[in-house]
Amino acid sequence: xxxxxxxxxxxxxxxxxxxxxINTEPSVEINLGPAMLGLLSGMTSEEKEVSxxxxxxxxxxxxxxRLDDKDFKGDLNQIKSFINSTxxxxxxxxxxxxxxxxxEDSTVYIMAEMANDAMKGLSVMSLDDDSELVVIKxxxxxxxxxxxxxxxxxxxxxxxxxxxxxx
Numbered sequence: 001x002x003x004x005x006x007x008x009x010x011x012x013x014x015x016x017x018x019x020x021x022i023n024t025e026p027s028v029e030i031n032l033g034p035a036m037l038g039l040l041s042g043m044t045s046e047e048k049e050v051s052x053x054x055x056x057x058x059x060x061x062x063x064x065x066r067l068d069d070k071d072f073k074g075d076l077n078q079i080k081s082f083i084n085s086t087x088x089x090x091x092x093x094x095x096x097x098x099x100x101x102x103x104e105d106s107t108v109y110i111m112a113e114m115a116n117d118a119m120k121g122l123s124v125m126s127l128d129d130d131s132e133l134v135v136i137k138x139x140x141x142x143x144x145x146x147x148x149x150x151x152x153x154x155x156x157x158x159x160x161x162x163x164x165x166x167x
Contacts, residue, residue: 014086015063015135021082022074022133028064037140057140068131076130080107083125087111090123105129118143 032040034057041054067076087109091097094113101108106128113121119142126134 015061018079018082018135021078022065022067022072024065024069024071024073026063026135027066027069028062030060030062032060034058053142056142057138059137059139061135061137063133063135065133065135066131067127067133076127079133080127083107083109083127087125095123 037054037057037060041051066072067074067079084107087097087100090109090111095111096114097109098112099108099110106126108126108128109124111123111125112119113123120140122136122138122142124134124136128134
């Protein structure tokens with residue numbers, strides 16, 4: 001599952017609460033702040049599209065939790081409920097819901113904090129096959145034209161996702 005949190009919500013509080021529910025350490029944890037993102041942006045200068053996006057970011061945080069691990073002692077229904085209510089709070093605060101997938105074995109939300117033609121933050125929450133939870137938050141300015149270019153560059157296919165901004 002992937003969860004990307006809004007910066008309007010107290011993201012650290014949400015991550016701490018989620019950590020308490022899951023009651024296990026993430027199998028993957030990535031924390032990149034402005035200094036590291038600036039350094040990486042300079043290192044990817046020959047990759048113009050990647051560098052262009054990265055230079056405007058202020059934070060990238062990723063957590064991946066294995067929920068089919070023997071160490072997992074949380075309640076999947078409680079986690080699903082938490083994800084749904086967090087997405088609802090984000091919508092109520094004015095974030096745009098770019099996609100929502102609610103299937104028996106998957107719960108996914110992609111939320112964007114918008115300002116004019118740029119995203120100020122991107123949040124993705126995804127619980128996949130009740131076996132993996134991914135929590136991602138990205139802060140900073142994400143230009144839509146840059147994002148579209150990156151999607152093509154990395155061969156990301158979004159055709160199967162129904163984007164409904166009015167939902």
